[in-house]
Amino acid sequence: MSEYQYYKFERLDGYLDSTARQALRAISRRADITATSFQVVYNFSDLKAKAYEIMLKHFDIGFYYANWGSVDAYIKLPAGTIPDAMLGLSNDGFKVRQTDEWQLLTFSIEEYGVYFDDEDADDFFQHLPGLRNQLIQGDWRLMYLAWLKAVNDDDELDAIPLIQFDFERLSEGLQAFAALYAIPLPWVKALTMVLNELPSHLAEHTQLQFEDWLKTLTEAEKNTLLRTLFEQGQLTRHQAVALTRKEPANKDETYQYWLTPDLVAPYIATAQRQFEQQQAEALAKKLAIEKAEKEQALIDLYNQRDHYWQQAHEQADRTCPTGYDAASRYLHQLFEAYQLHDNSASFEQRFKRFVAANSRRKALLNRLSDLLK
Structure with missing residues (x-):
């Protein structure tokens, strides 16, 4: 050095x-x-x-x-x-x-x-x-x-x-x-x-x-x-x-x-x-605020879920790494939003249709491997 x-x-x-x-x-x-x-x-x-x-x-x-x-x-x-x-x-x-x-x-x-x-x-x-x-x-x-x-x-x-x-x-x-x-x-x-x-x-x-x-x-x-x-x-x-x-x-x-x-x-x-x-109390307060903010964001996303499904499809159709990254991000957020609303079954149905439509895009499916289990 x-x-x-x-x-x-x-x-x-x-x-x-x-x-x-x-x-x-x-x-x-x-x-x-x-x-x-x-x-x-x-x-x-x-x-x-x-x-x-x-x-x-x-x-x-x-x-x-x-x-x-x-x-x-x-x-x-x-x-x-x-x-x-x-x-x-x-x-x-x-x-x-x-x-x-x-x-x-x-x-x-x-x-x-x-x-x-x-x-x-x-x-x-x-x-x-x-x-x-x-x-x-x-x-x-x-x-x-x-x-x-x-x-x-x-x-x-x-x-x-x-x-x-x-x-x-x-x-x-x-x-x-x-x-x-x-x-x-x-x-x-x-x-x-x-x-x-x-x-x-x-x-x-x-x-x-x-x-x-x-x-x-x-x-x-x-x-x-x-x-x-x-x-x-x-x-x-x-x-x-x-x-x-x-x-x-x-x-x-x-x-x-x-x-x-x-x-x-x-x-x-x-x-x-x-x-x-005091540090523990401050951390607990910080985590509670972050949790509340995340839940509100997921609620907002769920209320516009059709829009975000459409965004995921459009990003996948770009067939490039940044598009696949964006599509994966939308789908993971949708997964959490559906879970929050205790509606995982509806997510599974739409996700299966998404996977079928993109079955040949291995790079995209690799990014979704945790959701495919």
Whole structure:
């Protein structure tokens, strides 16, 4: 099997100027580079720079995978977005790199055992902007999912603050993250139980009000924003707030309540049972809906049975594989419809006439062998 590596990076705040694009072109001559993105695939070669270096310098979100099982998802945030107390889970699956300007989060899988291709990568990539936005607004549930994944692999993980987030209704992005990184959903349910029974800190989502924020700006800060807007051609809310921030987005505060592996462990078995019960109930409901829909379709078909018998004959008369396939499909559906109406004898009579009319079409009769028994 040949070597295959996929890189995709995107800038959400601002644009890449010509100097930045030239620097990226020096890193990869074959990459697709636009004013906001960089994408390249390699066989038997690689980038001329580290992915995290490219992210810190140029992009806000990124994704990498290799066909030997390595997966990395990158999310870059303004410095101070997530407090240090939330970043103590650094291990093989999670790494944070901090500079004066940025926090770069890297979520890794060393050996992904399921088939994965570019389409899967592109599908997951679509969730990264939303996940980044949630973190910036103070919704740190992604960090807890990464922590639970780490707990599942290492029960001596450092504690993180116990904050009252809603883990019963995960966003599509969080669900996609949990699926890709194999975070056990019963563990997420166990975390909900912990939050329901133990004291915790209230979640404080950042909902910035424009008028209130504008009143805090000095003339120098407003000039900085205008200059940046003029130079870049656009200015996102996240950029504007970062440029005018007077203190860290999330100051290190003293947390009283902490989440440890020992707190989650007693709830795992109960959460597993409840999760399996909910899964069984959801499957039973799904199957009941599918059964009702199929029965209604068979009822509708039975009410128009003469039409479908005629369709079966017309498709058989085409004397080609697709025609035989269509005729076989109609006849099997008619068989089920007659059975549903407890009228198998009528089906047998018409089916015998159909077989007699097509007795020389062996390819068709082979497709109907189960009905001929």
